[in-house]
Amino acid sequence: MAQDLKKMMRNRPEEKGRLPKGHEDRFAARLAKEFGTETKKSKTPWLQWAIAAVLIIGLGFFGWDAIDSPGSASTNIIVADTTIEEDGQVTIADLSPELKNIVNFYKTSINLQLAGLEYSEENQELVDGYMIRLGELDNEYKQLSNEMVDLGPNDTVITGLIDNLKFRLELLLKLKEKLNELKLQNNEQFNSIHA
Numbered sequence: 001m002a003q004d005l006k007k008m009m010r011n012r013p014e015e016k017g018r019l020p021k022g023h024e025d026r027f028a029a030r031l032a033k034e035f036g037t038e039t040k041k042s043k044t045p046w047l048q049w050a051i052a053a054v055l056i057i058g059l060g061f062f063g064w065d066a067i068d069s070p071g072s073a074s075t076n077i078i079v080a081d082t083t084i085e086e087d088g089q090v091t092i093a094d095l096s097p098e099l100k101n102i103v104n105f106y107k108t109s110i111n112l113q114l115a116g117l118e119y120s121e122e123n124q125e126l127v128d129g130y131m132i133r134l135g136e137l138d139n140e141y142k143q144l145s146n147e148m149v150d151l152g153p154n155d156t157v158i159t160g161l162i163d164n165l166k167f168r169l170e171l172l173l174k175l176k177e178k179l180n181e182l183k184l185q186n187n188e189q190f191n192s193i194h195a
Contacts, residue, residue, distance in 0.1 A: 092161050113173065137168050
């Protein structure tokens with residue numbers, strides 16, 4: 001029984017793998033019988049267009065309403081320079097993929113918090129104070145970036161840059177917390193006056 005497989009395959013007569021005559025036709029007929037050859041067209045194409053139109057109009061209306069709602073307090077989006085890009089200079093994100101992920105995380109979180117800030121005339125002073133502090137942190141970040149370019153990347157500067165981003169995020173979270181506290185106080189005062 002111990003035969004060489006190569007020899008067995010060489011000595012084996014060649015078989016041509018052909019299908020019986022008419023096999024393809026019978027198969028196509030069986031497919032047509034089972035699945036049908038016509039594609040069913042929708043009897044109500046206008047219904048699909050109507051649903052699409054209602055969705056577009058509804059989303060447009062509610063989107064416009066959310067953007068331009070007169071009943072809400074005036075909402076302003078605060079834009080601050082949180083993306084620091086040096087012209088042709090090495091940044092902390094260029095040093096390693098891990099550092100790039102960390103920087104991107106903090107910058108995205110900072111931008112998200114900035115975009116979510118809502119303030120009105122009652123808390124404008126508080127927000128302005130926090131924005132001044134954010135501006136100071138931004139200037140410190142630029143100084144640390146320049147120091148990294150001048151001295152080269154080292155652990156102290158890299159840690160300082162990351163801590164700067166962390167402080168900015170913490171500052172924005174504290175601002176949001178203060179704004180929520182003020183909002184709750186205003187709601188409590190409003191409820192006590194009307195009670």
